[in-house]
Amino acid sequence: MxxxxxxxxxxxxxxxxxxxxxxxxxxxxxxxxxxxxxxxxxxxxxxxxxxxxxxxxxxxxxxxxxxxxxxxxxxxxxxxxxxxERCFLASLAGAQRTILRRLASVPPDRGRDEPGPRGTLRSGARAYLELCAQEPEFARCILVELPAVGPRALKGRNKGYRQVAALLRTWRERAGEGWPPVPEEMYLAAVGAISELIQVRLADGDPGGLPGLEDAVTEILVRLLAVPAPPDAP
Known part of the structure; x- marks a missing residue:
């Protein structure tokens, strides 16, 4: 172990x-x-x-x-x-802060065959999917139940989405010196697309299968954030 x-x-x-x-x-x-x-x-x-x-x-x-x-x-x-409602929303707000801290502290995975920015994105995707699989109650509440609670809940969910989008923006600004800019909406679009993928798997009752979405989530991030291929890629 x-x-x-x-x-x-x-x-x-x-x-x-x-x-x-x-x-x-x-x-x-x-x-x-x-x-x-x-x-x-x-x-x-x-x-x-x-x-x-x-x-x-x-x-x-x-x-x-x-x-x-x-x-x-x-x-x-x-x-x-x-x-x-207030109890439920307070619970989710605390969880969102913890999730953001964990995502912000994900180190680049140097043990994979995919180095550089794409490898870092894959590490982040893997960490997030593993966290959702380890915390199926919170994942279900945030992605499946929260939007139906009411306007205050939806506002809280959107705030969490924007915070994750800000993490992606910060990462790209640091990693992508010289890269062409992408529209601001792409960061939030990436978070929304990934959330939809996870939501479908949760609705199917298969939280343990979430890590299997690693390739798909990485591809979403690479495409929407316009991450260039490595110089030696075929």
Whole structure:
């Protein structure tokens, strides 16, 4: 087992499904500071919201589903969130920040036969697809459920798309000195096209097959961002 595999095994998942038999936070007085208890409650509620929506769909999920999974009282839920929508959106906003940090820290993959800018794009595509496969609840909630929640949710999703597009723009500006410019819309178009591919695979119930889209995702990025072929390419 490689060091990278060990890191993935140790890394906590963004979504955590709380099983019925799993104990909740202590009832009554606790030796934990009040702020620690509140932080733990909020984290459990947010993760449970993602797990419930991923399983049942947003339209069929209730506050009772969330507090039951989180093993937190209904009263505690309303101390943190006014309604299910705010809980769900807060959960996704936190996940989007984590995803952006991970994508921004992907190193170039020098172990492949495709060096240079195309190899770097492939590394990023692989990292994103593996992350979606490892976090199927969040992937489903962001790409399948989120657009149907409402205008606030759609605005949040689009903000996330623009942030990923900005990462692509920054990468191209650094890697593509002397390359011809591409329309600004191409960055967002690339994010949207990749999201559609992933959404179809998720809707088919096959999150484990997402890494198999690596070639297709890399080709989308290469074409839409007009990445030139290596000088020695046939």
């Amino acid at each position: 490689t060091e990278q595999t060990n890191d993935r095994a140790r890394r906590p998942r963004l979504a955590e499904v709380y099983e019925p038999g799993r104990p909740g936070l202590p009832r009554g007085r606790s030796s934990l500071p009040r702020t620690a208890v509140r932080d733990a409650q909020r984290a459990r509620l947010m993760r449970a919201a993602i797990a419930a929506v991923a399983e049942k769909g947003y339209a069929s999920t209730t506050v009772a589903d969330v507090v039951g999974r989180a093993r937190v009282s209904r009263k505690a839920f309303y101390e943190h969130f006014p309604d299910l």
